[in-house]
Amino acid sequence: MHEPLVESSHVTNEVEERFPQTMDREFTEWFQGVVDQFEGPLVRYARRIIGDIERARDVVQETLLQLYRQDKTSLTGAIAPWLFRVCRNRALDVQRKEQLMSSATELDLQALPGGAGPEEQLVQLETNDRLLGLLELLTANQQEVIRLKFQNDLSYREIAEITGMTVSNVGVLLHTGLKKLRSLMKDGNSDE
C-alpha cells in the first residue's frame, strides 16, 4: 500500500538506517552509535508521554537495552521507527501503571512537565512564548504526530508504524493539527 515517496528525507530514512546484518562485534559498535544518536530524541519523546524526566530516561534505557538483546534476524528495516515504537509502548505502559497507582502524584508530574534544571526551564520559557505554547492546545494525538514529523523528521508511513495508526490517519491528524495551529495563531495576531 505504500507508494514510492518523493521527498528525499524518506529515501534517507529508508537507505540509511538499516540494521546491520553483521557480526556481533560490529553490531555492538553500531549499537553504540545508535545510543549516541537516539538517546536525546527518545528521552525528549518519552518525556512528552510520561511527563517525568527520570521515568522517561528509564524507558529509554530499557528501549535501548531491548534493541541490544533483540534477536538480530528479527530486526529489519529502518531503526528510527523501531526505536520510537518500542519507546512509545514502554512509555505508555509506565504511564498506565502510574495512573493506576495514584492520581495525586500523577497530578504533580503533569504539572511539572520536566523536572528540568534551571537551564532547561529557561529554554522552556524562551520557546513557550509562541508556537510551542499554542501546540499545547492541540489534542495529544495531534501534538505527538506533529512532534514526530517536525522534530524527528519521520515520514507519514514511519509515524503510522510507530503509533499504530493508518498512514491516512496520520495525514489527517497532521493536517487538522496544523490547521488548528494556524487558526490559533491568527487569533493571537489579531489580539496584538
Place this chain on the structure above:
Amino acid sequence: MSVPEADFQEDRLTAYALGELSAEERADVERQLAGSAELRQELMELQSLVADLRTELAAEAMPRLTEVQHRRIQTEVGVLTTVISEPVPLKTQNSTRRRSIRHWAILSAEVACGFAFVGAVISFAWRGPLLSEPMALDTVSAKSALGVSENRRAKDFAIEASRVAGPRAANANFGTDDYTSTFMSRPADLLVEAEVVPADNMKRMKSSGESFLNADVSDTWHELNVESKLSKLSQLKPEPMDSPDGPSRKPKPHQVTETARLDLAREQRFRYIPPEKESRSSELADLQSGETYQAAPENLFLTPAEQPLSTFSIDVDTASYANLRRFLTQGQLPPANAVRIEEMINAFTYDYPRPKEGEPFSVTADAAPCLWQRGHYLARIALQARTFDKSKRPPTNLVFLLDVSGSMQAANKLPLVKQAMTMLAEELNERDRIAIVTYAGDAGVKLASTPGHDQTRIMQAIEALQAGGSTNGAAGINLAYEEAIRHFNGEGENRVILCTDGDFNVGISDDDQLVKLITEQAKTKVFLSVFGFGMGNLKDAKLEKLADKGNGHYGYIDDMREARRVFNEELVGTLYTVAKDVKIQVEFNPLTVGAYRLIGYENRALAARDFNDDTKDAGEIGAGHTVTALYEIVPRGQWPKTPGVDPLKYTATKDPVPAPVAPPNNIAPEAADDLFTVKLRYKLPTADTSVKTVDYVVDDIAGKNVVPSTDAKWAAAVAAFGMHLRQSQFKGTWTLDDIYEAALSAKGADTNRRRQEFLDLIQSTKRLSSISRE
C-alpha cells in the same frame, strides 16, 4: 485511500507541502495551485508555519541519559572492547574519557568519511572553488538539531583525536599542508577507525548534511575497512602526547584503494574549498552537503598610513541572509562561508534620506562609537536609491530562463518557481512582455515573448512547465538573451531572470566559460537576475558570480514568504536598475584613523585604480534599494594595539610597525579633523561613462558624545551577528545576548516584521549553539 471526501483537498495540500505525495499526485496539486491564488496563499502560510514549527521544536530541550544509565548499558553490552578500552593518555576525567572513547569510534569514522571525499577530489578541486558537477543529484532535506550537534561533536572529537594520535597521524597528509588545520591532517588514522560503524556512519553523514549517498557507498566502506583492519591495533596504541601540529612528513599514498577512489570520485559532491584557519565551524558542514560556498577570508585591519584608500563595489544582494535563515530554521548553524555580512545588512530596510530630484541615489555617512569594541568607532556609508511608484514603473521586457532539470523537481524548487512567476505575471500589463525559456537537455522557448495582458496564455505556459532532464545552461542562456534582444524596449527595463539551483551539468559546465558567456551577453544592456532555489546542492558562489557578471542581482528563495517578498513586494526594486557599476572609494585620514576594517564586501573588493576605470564592472542598484557599508575604525591613538618587535640591528627593513605618521605638509588645516571622505562613481543604466558624486566628508568624533542612530545600531547588530556566525576573530566582546539586546532596542516600527524574524534567528542560534556545546 480512505480519506474523508470533505477533507480531501486541504489534506492533500498539507501532504504536498510535506513532500508526502507521489509524482502524479504532486502534479495534480500543482495544477490546482496554478489555478488558485487562494490555494497558493494557503500553501505559503502552511510552509511558513512548518518552518517556524521546525525551528521551535528543534530547540526543545533534549536531555540525554544519565552517566549511570550509560554505564548500565555499557555493562550490559560488555563494550569497551579490548581495542578501544586500552588506556589512552587523555587528560580528562574518567567518565568523560569513556564517553570520548565511545565517540572515537563513531565520530572519527564520520570525519574520515568526509576526508575520503576530500582525498578523492582534492587534486582537482584545490585550485578553484568552482568545479563542474558530473551528476545532478537531488537534494535531501535532512535537518534537525541532531545533525548539528553531531557535527559539532564530531569536530570537537576530531580535535581531541588528533591530539591523542600525535605525529603518526600526520602521515596521510594530502600535500596541502597549507591549510591542514589541526584536526584535518589525519585521514589515515581516522580512516582506520571507519570500519567499526559503516551503517551508522552513513546515517550520520546523511542526517547531518544535505546530500544523500547511494547505497553502494557502504560497500566502499567495507572495502576500506578490510584494508585498514590489520593496522588497526598498532594504530590505536597510545601515542605520547604531542603537539597537535606534529612534524609533518611527506605525504604517503592514502589507504583508499583505487576502486574506492573511483567510487568516491563518482560520488563526488563534496568539493573542498580551502577554509580560513580561524573558522573551523564551516568545514564539516561544507563537506557534508553538496552545497558550495566560496571561501572569502575576512577583511583585516589596514592602516591609512600604508593604504589610505579603500575601494569596493556595492552589493545589493540579500541571498546570504535568506540562505542562513534557511539553515537556522532547519536547526543547523550555517557554514561560515555562507555568511556574507553585507548581504545580511542589506536584507533590511533603513530610513535613509531620499535622493535629490534627478539623482539616482542619495549618499550619507556617519561615525559613532563601536558597540562591540570599546574605544573603536563604527562608520557607516549609506545609499538610498530613488523609488518608482509601482503604477508608474517603466515597461518591462522579461525573459524567464528556467532550469527544469531533474534536480529542480523538489517541491521547494520548480513548483515554487512557478508560484513566484504566477505572482509576478499577475502584475504585468499590456506595456510589458514576458517570455519563458527553459533549459534541460535541449533548451527551448516555452512561451515566445507575449504582451503582459495576455494572462491566459501566460498562465497556461507557466502551468505546463515540468521538471525532467539534465541541464544545459549555456544554450538556455543564449536563447533567453536572444528572446530579450528581439523585443528590446529602449524605454524600459530589459531583463533575463534565471531561476535555478545552479547545477549546470551539460554543455558548458565550466564556470569560467559560463561567466565569459554572461559577461559577453551583459554588453547587450539586458540585465540579469539570478534566483537560487532549493537547497542541498545550491551553488551559491557560482550563482552570485553569474549575477555579478551579468549586471544583475542575486537572490535566494527558500519559501513562499521570500518569493512573495522578492517577486511581489520588491518587484520594482528587483527589476529596475537606477544606476550600474556603482563603486565606493573611501579615503581615510591618517591623522585621526589608526586602522580601519571594511566589514563584509569581501568578494567585492576593488583595486584603488579600478575606481576611475570605467571598464571595471561593479554592482548595480535598483529602485528603492538601500546599501549600507560599515567600517570598524581604530582611532589613531589606539593603534598599534601590541608593541611591535624591536628595530632590526643588522638589516635595514621597513619598520614592521608603521611609524607614527607625520602630518603631510599639503593637508588643508580644515581637513585635519576629518575621519574619512567618501567618493562614489556610477553609470546611469544605459550610459557607458560614469559620473562621480560629490565627496562626502565625515568628521572625527573623538571627544564628542555621539550616540548611534537606531538604524546604525540595527546594522551594527546585524553585522555583529554575522561575525558571530562566521566565528570572526573581530567579533569583539559582544555575546549573542548583547546582540539580541541591541537589536531589540533598535527594532523600530518594523512594519514588515523582518526585524522580528531576525531577533528570532538570534534566539535560534543561541539554542543551537548551546546544544552543540553540550
